[in-house]
Amino acid sequence: MNNEELIQDYIANRLSEKEKAKVERLLETNSGFKTAFESHKDIAVAFKVSEADKLKTYFKQLEDNPVNSTSLFNKFKYVYLAVASIIAIGFFYNSFNTVSGNELFNSNFEIYPNTYQPVTRSNESSANNDAFVAYEKNDFITAERDFETLLKTSENPNIRFYYALSLLNQSKFDLALKQFEILDGKEYDYIEESLWFSALIQVKKENDIKAKEKLNQLKILKSAFKSEERKLLLQKLNNR
Amino acid sequence: MKNTVSDDQLQKRLRADDKKALEEIYVAYKSEFINYSKRYKIETSDVLDIYQDAIIAMHQNFVMSRIELKTSTIKTYLFGIGKNKLFKRLKEKQRLLRVEVEQQKDEYTEIKLESNLPTENQLKLAKRLNEISGTCKKLLQLFYYRNLTIEEIVELTHYKDGNTVRSHKSRCLKNLKTLFKVK
Known part of the structure; x- marks a missing residue:
């Protein structure tokens, strides 16, 4: 068991008394362990704050749209x-x-931001950085070229995802879809996003069955990504 | 008080972060809590705010600490947390004296959950969470918020094994930390 999991077990109260004492001793004597513990706690609290905000908004909405029918x-x-x-x-x-695939695509599509590699303009220029700088500037032609170059030297599914997006953002739908298909079955950071964008491309191409397949895959993953939009889109597809 | 089967099932659903179960509880006890709080003469809008905070605190304690109520029900637990929050609000408004008198007649035991205010860094980090990918956010949430073990995460998700979860988690964490440092 690594330190992260040991800390998690301690916080979740899953340790024996002996193991707990060991963690407490480490907290007193090992500064590295203490830093890791504080960092773990910070992330847990950050999630707690974020989830509490979401729940509070949800309850406020529930109060704004009450269901009072009891009789x-x-x-x-x-x-x-x-x-x-x-x-x-x-x-x-x-x-x-009259709701066409094109209309459904347009009402659901928005450019996905760079969440993979924050652009650091003060740092030395690197090929990775240049590609993401171009992406953030909405210069998708340069981004496409730079991501393609990067993929020639190393296969990184997260880079391929942004390569696919660079194509999609230029309306190169078939080429983008091909890239999303290459990513199928791989482990990376944007599995849910890839399914969503693949579904949107299929909607645009009027391939409702394939679009629904992708949306249902997201449902199986119990993904929270675009959950409301997905539900609405699926309803609209089912009504077509 | 011994728990009923449905109370136990609801607890299980709360531990699994089931928002529908939370909504059921919210609706079921709202009017009763508002009536209960009338003895403390607090504005209804304040009471609703307190009730929501109590529900959230209760839910997060189920999710994060995975508590199991053996001798009380969800209702008594919720009202105990709510009572503590009502007192806190009254203390803020300097009406504590009357509260202490009223407290003797009460059927609910006050429950104080850990309530350290988040630090500035933690609040900043909470904002950054919305900037990482959905896949990363979900994975980190399962580990840091729901406190699921690596094996439990494998069971609940599409990851093929524990090592895949570990390496993916480590990448997502690195990404989050980079975002935090840069912005």
Whole structure:
């Protein structure tokens, strides 16, 4: 067990008394271990803060849109309304089904930011840095070229993801999709994002079945990424 | 008080960070908590704020410390946390004296959860969490927030084994730390 896991077990109260004493001794005598412990705690608290903010917003929204129907009358009233809405929506979609793949793509697509390698302009120029500088400047032609060069010397799936995005951001949909397909089954930092963008490309190409496959893969991963957007997109695809 | 099966199941769902279970609890006890707090003469908007904070604190204690309530129910636990937060609010408003008198009649035991304010660095780090990839954020959250072991993470995700999780986690952590240093 490495130190990180030992610290986690200590915080989660999974250690025996003897092991706990060992951790406490390390905290007193080993400065490296203490730093690692503080760092672990900082990240845990950061997640706690971030999750608490999300929950607070969620509860506020719940209060803004309360569901107060408790009587039988109200319950049935909503059932009737729901049935009527389904019929109306069904009629609407059958009669005026005009939402194209292109429209769905445009309403869901946004340029994904550089989250892989923060650009450090004060540092010495490196090929990696140059590619991401170009990406951040929305100069996707240069970014495509630079990422392609990087991939020739070393296969890094995270770089390939940004190469695919550079293509996608220039509307080179088939080429981008090809890159996302190469990434299938690999372990890297942007698996969920790749599935989302692949689904969007398939939507644009009107390949609803393949798009739904990608969205369902995200569901299997229990991904929180774009969870609301995914749900809506899937609903729209199912209604087409 | 002995727990019912459904209370135990709800606890299990809370430990698994199930937001739907949390919503069920929120809705189920909200009116009762608002009624309960009337004895302390606090504004309803404040009470709602306190109730939400209590629910969040309770949930995070289930998720992070993976607690199991053996002798109390979710309701008594929640109200105990809420009571502590009500007192804290009253103390802020300098109305403590009356609270101490009222406290004797109460059926809920006050529960104080650790509530150190986050440091400036921790708050900055919380912002950076939104800037890493979704895949990284999820993995780090499972390890640092939910305190799942590497083996549990393998079971819950698509990673093929513990070593893959470890190496991916280490890369994500490095990425987060770089972001933190740069910005």
